[in-house]
Amino acid sequence: MSPPARAHEIAVSVCRRAHARLEPTLRTAVRTLPRQLSRMSGYHFGWWGPDGEETGRAMPGKAVRPALAYLAAEALGAPAEQATPGAAAVELVHNFALVHDDIMDGDSTRRGRPALWQQYGTGAALLAGDGLFALAADTLASPRTQRSCWALTLLTRSMLTTLHGQAYDHDFTRAPWSGPGAVTLADYRRAASAKTGALLAAATAIGALLAGGGPREVARFARFGRGLGVAFQCADDVLGLWGEPSGTGKPVGTDLREGRRTLPLVAALTSGTTAGDRLHALLRRRSGGRLNAEELDTALELIEAAGGRAATEAEARRQQQAAVGAVAGLPMPARVRTELLATAHYVTARRT
Numbered sequence: 001m002s003p004p005a006r007a008h009e010i011a012v013s014v015c016r017r018a019h020a021r022l023e024p025t026l027r028t029a030v031r032t033l034p035r036q037l038s039r040m041s042g043y044h045f046g047w048w049g050p051d052g053e054e055t056g057r058a059m060p061g062k063a064v065r066p067a068l069a070y071l072a073a074e075a076l077g078a079p080a081e082q083a084t085p086g087a088a089a090v091e092l093v094h095n096f097a098l099v100h101d102d103i104m105d106g107d108s109t110r111r112g113r114p115a116l117w118q119q120y121g122t123g124a125a126l127l128a129g130d131g132l133f134a135l136a137a138d139t140l141a142s143p144r145t146q147r148s149c150w151a152l153t154l155l156t157r158s159m160l161t162t163l164h165g166q167a168y169d170h171d172f173t174r175a176p177w178s179g180p181g182a183v184t185l186a187d188y189r190r191a192a193s194a195k196t197g198a199l200l201a202a203a204t205a206i207g208a209l210l211a212g213g214g215p216r217e218v219a220r221f222a223r224f225g226r227g228l229g230v231a232f233q234c235a236d237d238v239l240g241l242w243g244e245p246s247g248t249g250k251p252v253g254t255d256l257r258e259g260r261r262t263l264p265l266v267a268a269l270t271s272g273t274t275a276g277d278r279l280h281a282l283l284r285r286r287s288g289g290r291l292n293a294e295e296l297d298t299a300l301e302l303i304e305a306a307g308g309r310a311a312t313e314a315e316a317r318r319q320q321q322a323a324v325g326a327v328a329g330l331p332m333p334a335r336v337r338t339e340l341l342a343t344a345h346y347v348t349a350r351r352t
Contacts, residue, residue, distance in 0.1 A: 004349065011346030014339050018067035018087065021080065025088045029139055033131045040128040044099060044116045061111070064232070064347060065090045065203040071340050072207030072221045075332035085140050085148065086206035089155055090199060092136035097162065097199075099129035104170065105258060133159075140206075151206045158202035165195025172261040177269060177283050183261040185270060189230065192263075196236075197229030204228075220326050224340075227323030231348045234316035237262035238309060241300060243352070253296045256303075263315060268308030275305035320348040 001009070030041045042048035046057045066087035073083035101107070102115040103122055109115055117125035141152045168191035172183050204225035208218045240255035241264055255262050268276050269283075279302040282295060291299060303309065324344055332340075 004345065007342040007345040008349075010339055010342035014071065014343055015063045015067045015346075018063040018070055021070065021084065022063065022066050022087050022091060025084055025139070026091065029088065029092070029135045033135065036124070037128050037131040040116060040120055040124060041095075041132060043119065044095060044110070044128065046111060046113075050119055062350075063091070064343070065094055065200060067343060068200065068225060068228070069203045069207035071336055071343065072204045072213075073211035074336045075221075075327070075330065075340065076208055076211040076213045076217060077333075078211035083207040083210050085143060086151055086155075086203070086210050089136040089140035089151075090203040090206065092132045092139065093155065093159060094199060096129045096132040096136065097166075099125055099132065101166075104166075105260075107254075147209055147212075151209050154202050154206055154209065158198040161194045161198035165191050165193070165198065169195055169260070173259050175261065177280055182269070183266050185263075185266060188261065188263050188266050192230045192233040193226060196233040197226040200229035200232065201225035217330065220330060223326035224323045227319045227326065228344055228347055231316040231319035231323065231344075234263055234312050234319065235348060235350050237264055238312055238316075239350075239352070241265075241303065242309070253291075253300055256299055257290055257296060263312040264303050264308035266308075267311035268303040268306035271306040271308070271311075273306045275302045278302055279306060316348045320344050 026045070027042075027047065030038055030045070032038075033041060039048060039052045042052070043050060047055060049055055069083045069087040069090060070080040074080050098110065099116050102110055103117045103125060107115055108118050113119075115125075116128060120128075136155065137152060140155055141148055168187070172187070172191070175181055175183050201222040202225070205218050205222035208221040213221070237255065240260070240262055241253055243252070245251055251257075256265065268279055270276070279299060282291075282299055282302070286295060324341060327340065
């Protein structure tokens with residue numbers, strides 16, 4: 001088995017282990033919500049159908065954030081279960097953000113099913129999302145220890161940063177394609193670090209904190225998570241344009257059709273290449289309207305020809321290397337280091 005394939009296998013195993021540890025805690029928490037919000041949240045997690053019937057499904061998603069929280073705790077010599085309140089909190093906050101993102105972006109599907117707002121209405125979905133956020137705070141604070149209070153502060157501050165990132169991302173859709181006010185590579189990195197990096201930083205930092213880590217260890221794991229978050233977003237941007245619908249649950253090119261300024265697009269538009277100039281002309285002609293199927297195919301080809309995909313994959317690798325470097329000097333069990341490195345590779349090179 002090749003090293004990349006082996007890393008993928010290890011990371012998938014780590015995430016499945018996190019699923020198994022976490023799902024009972026999440027189900028218990030969701031059942032404490034008011035009945036309708038509980039049913040809607042269970043639908044969003046994939047456990048229940050629209051009327052509350054069991055689907056027999058495990059929790060969907062990759063569980064990368066809880067997996068990282070557990071690994072951070074184990075890296076510092078604590079039992080993985082010590083990080084469960086943090087793992088649950090970051091997963092609940094992540095899903096709160098997904099519910100709201102689908103509404104803001106107008107995405108009608110999530111994980112191959114109608115998105116929560118499509119199934120139950122916008123107002124009800126907003127309430128369910130808010131319920132998940134409240135559950136996250138309550139779950140993390142419930143041990144009522146000093147460290148759980150510090151962890152809650154980390155979580156809420158990460159959410160404030162995430163909101164800044166979401167605001168940047170939302171503003172980007174109204175930016176011109178070129179010239180003054182156009183989205184730059186620096187703009188993208190700032191938004192990705194906030195939008196995606198902040199919550200992964202919270203996951204690893206909270207895992208380290210609940211394990212008894214000191215300020216130095218917690219800060220290093222926060223840097224690890226933040227760099228990995230940007231790498232994760234880069235991989236997500238590639239999938240948002242070229243990912244298989246069977247894996248992503250969304251049509252090919254969705255991000256481009258919606259006018260989102262993801263890294264492949266920004267890199268292509270700022271490449272100074274003939275393909276980049278042709279892409280700009282195409283997008284300018286369609287300003288205010290969606291690309292049709294033929295134009296979408298052409299735009300995807302131009303982004304790749306202008307180096308947008310290659311630049312995004314290179315940025316993901318750079319961010320992964322910086323993340324790994326942040327914890328390289330920390331002593332930890334060999335098995336945990338292997339799993340951390342494998343998960344970092346998986347986040348950067350994932351295909352679903």
